[in-house]
Structure formats: structure tokens, C-alpha cells
Amino acid sequence: MARCCQGLGAAAPAPAADLPSSSSGATRPAHLVRLLRAAGDDRLLSQGRRIHARIVSLGLEEELGNHLLRLYLKCESLGDVEEVFSRLEVRDEASWTTIITAYTEHGQAKRAIGMFHRMQQEGVRCDAVTFLAVLKACARLGDLSQGRSIHAWIVESGLKGKSVLANLLLHIYGSCGCVASAMLLFEKMERDLVSWNAAIAANAQSGDLGIALELFQRMQLEGVRPARITLVIALTVCATIRQAQAIHFIVRESGLEQTLVVSTALASAYARLGHLYQAKEVFDRAAERDVVSWNAMLGAYAQHGHMSEAALLFARMLHEGISPSKVTLVNASTGCSSLRFGRMIHGCALEKGLDRDIVLGNALLDMYTRCGSPEEARHLFKRIPCNAVSWNTMIAGSSQKGQMKRAVELFQRMQLEGMAPVRATYLNLLEAVASNPEEARAMAEGRKLHSRIVSCGYASEPAIGTAVVKMYASCGAIDEAAASFQRGAMEDRHDVVSWNAIISSLSQHGHGKRALGFFRRMDLHGVAPNQITCVAVLDACAGAAALTEGEIVHDHLRHSGMESNLFVATALASMYGRCGSLESAREIFEKVAVERDVVIFNAMIAAYSQNGLAGEALKLFWRMQQEGSRPDEQSFVSEEIYRELERLHAEIREIGYVPDTRLVLRKVDEAEKERLLCQHSERLAIALGVMSSSTDTVRVMKNLRVCEDCHNATKFISKIVNKEIVVRDTHRFHHFVDGSCSCGDYW
Secondary structure (H helix, E strand, C coil): CHHHHHHHHCCCCCCCCCCCCCCCCCCCHHHHHHHHHHHHHCCCHHHHHHHHHHHHHCCCCCCCHHHHHHHHHHCCCHHHHHHHHHHCCCCCHHHHHHHHHHHHHCCCHHHHHHHHHHHHHCCCCCCHHHHHHHHHHHHHHCCHHHHHHHHHHHHHHCCCCCHHHHHHHHHHHHHCCCHHHHHHHHHHCCCCHHHHHHHHHHHHHCCCHHHHHHHHHHHHHCCCCCCHHHHHHHHHHCCCHHHHHHHHHHHHHHCCCCCHHHHHHHHHHHHHCCCHHHHHHHHHHCCCCCHHHHHHHHHHHHHCCCHHHHHHHHHHHHHCCCCCCHHHHHHHHCCCCCHHHHHHHHHHHHHCCCCCCHHHHHHHHHHHHHCCCHHHHHHHHHHCCCCHHHHHHHHHHHHHCCCHHHHHHHHHHHHHCCCCCCHHHHHHHHHHHHCCCCCCCHHHHHHHHHHHHHHHCCCCCHHHHHHHHHHHHHCCCHHHHHHHHHHHCCHHHCCHHHHHHHHHHHHHCCCHHHHHHHHHHHHHCCCCCCHHHHHHHHHHHHHHCCHHHHHHHHHHHHHHCCCCCHHHHHHHHHHHHHCCCHHHHHHHHHHCCCCCCHHHHHHHHHHHHHCCCHHHHHHHHHHHHHCCCCCCHHHCCCCHHHHHHHHHHHHHHHCCCCCCHHHCCCCCCHHHHHHHHHCCHHHHHHHHHHHHCCCCEEEEECCCCCCHHHHHHHHHHHHHHCCEEEEECCCCEEEEECCEECCCCCC
């Protein structure tokens, strides 16, 4: 009150042309209102105050109070609005609406809502403008309960048909995450472009991307043409390349392809979906590009591992005079796998004085860690103001490189410097211990870490509990792995990932029966197994020779549609083979008609060999090559073959064979070179044929040229085994008989 009076008293006399004198006769309220309106429209606060002073002197402040309120509202002078409002003896809906609007526009939403409630208590009727003002306040606060109660008042007042009010309510419900209420209102209201945008945005923000896109399509079917913001939202939520292309077509039809915000959203959508070529096309065709456009494109290249393209784009950006922002440098650092490019980014950060920025610093720290430059990471780590993310990045880098000792040292330093470990810290440390089970300190460090996790209250988190189980299992402490699983988060809180961890760990370490026990308990707890679970259980069944359990798992896989998956089919064939049910193994193998790979061939070859059917194993070995699958070391099953090959090798050396180790280009000693020559695939196949073939001929199919040393060795083998060995390579058939080859040593 005092401030207002001082301001009014200090006002300079107004020119006669602007203000009426008391003797001019021009003191009519209508003239004063016109002057107030003109001062407000032109935002002339000092002029308005002079008019106000004259109004006070004429005793017309009460009569012209609402006009004064509107003047000060337009001039953005909240203090003057409050002073005038406080002196009014009679306040109508216009007075209350103006003060509510003033508080809302000056960021005092709570006071605006408070004024609305006072207005209700004084029995003043609200109009659409009042509701609009208070709804804006609710929207700014994100106050859903206030929004709901005001919605009820709007309905009672008979103003629910006003589209501007409905649109604002729609926005409040959407921004507060109450999408169900937003959509209920949306379906009942008279819709315009603003309504559609609000409904699409509400679903997009809540993660209901499919519904957001459905609304986008419905909008067009109802004849509402999308605006820029509509297209941007739709491009943000599209999940497939076909959807992006369809929206792109609408963008073209709307003539908005060259609009900066739309072209940026379009390029970002293509990039996010992995279609970088189309993203680059849109980016290059854009009439204008700002730093946001460059950031989107640069981030896409980096995140998809196209580092050479990212580096070129970054250089082009600098060449075109676009100054990279912090976001640019963070985007470029994220996913960067090129140390040279990473150093370029770091150089730009130094030039811009951003090298000590904690967000960018952490991104660069992660980049150096991923790019295998621990020294540069450590140097940067000492320079930036570290937070938990920085420490975790350094610990993660050591963990991923198997440096358990270094990871533990960093963890200890982190605590000494008063930085509290977080969830990611413990996950990284558990990984470091699990990757170094052979270290003497590993088990002790793992136990200390587990104890710390329990005391910090993280043991109940499934991800942490799973990592603890894996850590104990990797260190060979199977009993502790099982115990930590049972007490860590209580079985009824474990998810499928946790169950997979314990079942796989037990199975891999030869505890098949215990793994099956956990699988049964998983079923009792109502957790549905996935492919990983089933493969682990099948492996456990094979190890425990539990054919009945294996058949139960197979039945589940058959009904869930997972049986045809190659990964699962391989595990099934292996399980049946190891349990002695060859017919079932063969049936599974033959069902996989199109996509058989070397792994499932190996599983079936192993099944035949383990059941004493070496001849069938050899036939399948030839068939594998005919179907285009190249044998690997697992194809030769299976220890007897290697022993047979060693025997043959020793015998042919006695009769004059000398390995030609010049053919081995690797930098290893002579003994290792000889071993590598001895284990070439054709020799392993010949050893298998010699062992399993009852005929006088051994046939080997090879999809590469026979090397000179294998050719020489096979001549000697044919002499000592007294069999014809027929080898088909890429050039011809070689018939080895009694120490000679049909090719005459020319091929």
C-alpha cells in the first residue's frame, strides 16, 4: 500500500494532450478508460501510473478499478495489480480473474489457485476466462487434484462445451500422466487441432506410442490437417521404418519438409531406427540446419558405431562455422570407438572451456575407457570434478578389462573421498570378481562385497542378486551361489533372469540335479521360463541323464512355439543324444530343415559318437559339408580322434614324415607349429574315418585346397593304415594309396 502511494504521489504532471485537466471538461470515465487502454496496449507503465494518479484525484478509482487492473496486468506489474486489487471494495468476476491471471503469469501458481478458492468462498460467479486462468495455474503446477476439482466446477457452471477449457484440461490430465482421464474427456469433447495434439502428446509422454500413432491416423481420417508440432510428436513416437516413411509422405504433402523443426525430427526418426542413409538425405536436403540438427545426426552416427562418418560430419560442422555445443560433444563422445576421433572431441572441449564440465567429462571418460586408453582416462579423471558416475565409469573400465585389483582399489578410494557407492558400482565390482575367479583374492573380495551389499540394502534388488549368484558360481562356490539366491531377495521376488542365473550356474558346474530342483521351484513360483531357461535346463537334464525331465521341458517348448528355434533345437538334440534317446535327437535334427548350422550338426555328431555309432557320425560329418556347413574343432568329437591322430602322427614320423612348419605363419615355437599342422581339419576327418570305417576306403570332402604338408602326411598315413584315402578338395580328387597320390604331387 505504501509503495503504491509513493509511486502515485511522485508521478510527474502529464502533458495536457495526454491527461485531462479538471477544468477541461474531459474528465469523463469513458475518456479515462481509452487512455488506460492505450497505455496498456503500448506497455507504458509510467504513463499508466500518471493516469492512475489523476483517477485517484478525481475519486474514480473504485469505478475504474478493473480497467486499472488490466492496465497493470498488460504492463506486467504484479505489485501494482496487488495494490489496486487490495483497495477495491467491490470485486467482481473481472477483478478476481485479473489477479488470478497475474499470479499465474508471474509464476505464482499456488497463489493463483488460492485466489480462486477465495473467489469461490465470496460467492463470486466464475466465467470461462476465470477458469482458463486457474487451469493454467494447475497446468504449471502439475496439480492433478486441483485440476479435477476445477473440472467439476466447470461442468456445474455449464461451460464444459468450451473447447479452450476442455483443451487445457486435456493438457493437465496428459502432463500429470492421467491418460485415461485425458482420453475420456477427449472422446466426449468437441475436438479441434489443439485437442488432437494434446491427446497425441499425452499418450506419447506416457509411453503409449501405438495409441499415439493411432490417434495421429484417426486425426487425418476425421479431416484435421496436422500442424508442425503434430508431425514432430508423430515422428518422435514412430517405431518402424514404414511408419516413419508414411509420416515423411505426409510431411511432403504438407509442404513442411524444409521446416527446421520438422526436418530435424524426421532425420532423428530415421537415425533412431537405424536408417542412417535416409536420415543423412533428409539432413542434407534441409533448407536450414541449427546445432540441434547437427547434434541429432552426429549422435546417431556415434550411437550406431559409424565413427568414420561421425568424424567426417563433425569436421564438416566445424568447417561450416557451426560452433559445437556441450550436447554436440556429449553426443559425439557417446558410442565413440575411435581414439583419434575421441581426442578431436576432447580438443574442442578444451577450446570451449568445457573440459571440466562434469557431464561432458564423464562422457569423455567413458570414451577413453571404451577406446582402450586407460592412461588418458586416468589423466582426465584427475582433472574433472568427479561424481558417482565418474567413479563408476573408472571401476567399469577396470572390470571390463578383468582388472579386479584395480577395480577394488578404485572402490576403496571412492569411499575414502566420501562418495557413496550406488547400484551400478556394485554391479561393476561383482563383474570384476566374476571375471577373475582364478585370482587368490577373488573369493575373499567377493564375500566382502556381498556383505557390504547386504548391509547397504541392495541385496533385495533382482539385478544385484543375480550378479551375486554369478559371482559365486564363477568362483566355484556353488553352495554359496544357491544360498545367496534363496536368501537374497526371497524366491517369490526373483524374475526370470535371476532364475536363469542360478539354473545355468548349477548346470554348467555339473550340478544337474540341483539345477532341475530350482527349475521345479521356479515353476511353483509362477515364473514363466524363456529360451535361456529351457536351454540351461536341457543341459542339466543331459548332465543328470534325466530323460523324463527333458521330455517335460520339450513338451513346454513344443506348446510355446520355441521348439523350432535353432538355439533351442540344438540343446534338445544334445540332451536326447546324451540321454541315449537317439531317435528323438534325430527327429529334432531333421525338423530343422532350412537353417541348420555347424553347431546343431556337431550336437548330432556327438550324439552318434557318444552312443557308439561312429559310422553314423562319419556319414553326418560328410553330409554337413555337402550342405555347406564348414566343420570346426567341435566337429571332431569328439578325445579318441585326437589320440588316434597322435598315434598316426607318431608312426608316420618313424617312416620318414617331416612336418613343413614353414606353412604356419603364426609367431609360435616349432612344437606349436607342428601341433597346428597336425590338427588341420582333413587330418582330423581322416583319423575319424580310419577309426570308424570298416571298408578299405576312407573318403574326405574338403572345401579348401589341401595344403602341401597335409598332402604329404596323407601319403604316409595311407601307407601305414593300408587303406585308400580319397580326398576331394577345390581342385580335384586325390586318391592316396600305399604312400602315393593319383595327382603325382601336382594340383
